[in-house]
Amino acid sequence: SRGFVPADLPAGPSVPPSSARAGTGRAAARGMNRAREATQQAITSPLLEENGIEGAKGLLLNITASMDLSLHELDEASTIAKEAADPQANIIVGHVVDPGLGDEVIITVIATGFQQQQDFLRTKPVANPEVEERPHLPVPLAPRPVLTMAGKASMDGSADDLDRPAFIRRGESDSRIEQGNLLVDEDWEVPTFLRRRAN
Known part of the structure; x- marks a missing residue:
């Protein structure tokens, strides 16, 4: 128009x-x-x-x-x-x-x-969200195992062995373990449950 x-x-x-x-x-x-x-x-x-x-x-x-x-x-x-x-x-x-x-x-x-x-374009102010503050709680830690003298003795042998150096005690225990694990040929003929009873 x-x-x-x-x-x-x-x-x-x-x-x-x-x-x-x-x-x-x-x-x-x-x-x-x-x-x-x-x-x-x-x-x-x-x-x-x-x-x-x-x-x-x-x-x-x-x-x-x-x-x-x-x-x-x-x-x-x-x-x-x-x-x-x-x-x-x-x-x-x-x-x-x-x-x-x-x-x-x-x-x-x-x-x-x-x-x-x-x-x-007028920007609108954005409201800040309210954050609730909470106290920080300590995280519970698992207690560390305590090794008593009896437990130490059972692991390394008798309490009298504690006076000897550790490397000597370890060498002896390794030799005992190796001797204890040796099986003779005759043991293989005996069933496992009978060997356990014998021990």
């Missing part, structure tokens, strides 16, 4: 074209406060992310309505958009006549000129 833009304002090139971010919003409303409601819904559109048009340096506001749109409604829509954008924003308002809309008003907003990403 054919639209109208005020002749004392330049067209689209006055909006900064090299901006890092831009967004658009669109909404429609009917009834007594149609211009106000449609504008508020357009500038808070999910397509504009969380902050809407906040921080925008350039703003194109298009109002599509039938011939019964009043100048008061046109001014109200532009005022709402101007208050939501940057105080120094350059706002261009256009009007498209569509007789088929009846009493419906459609507001389209194109916001650009966001200087920094944080102006366009």
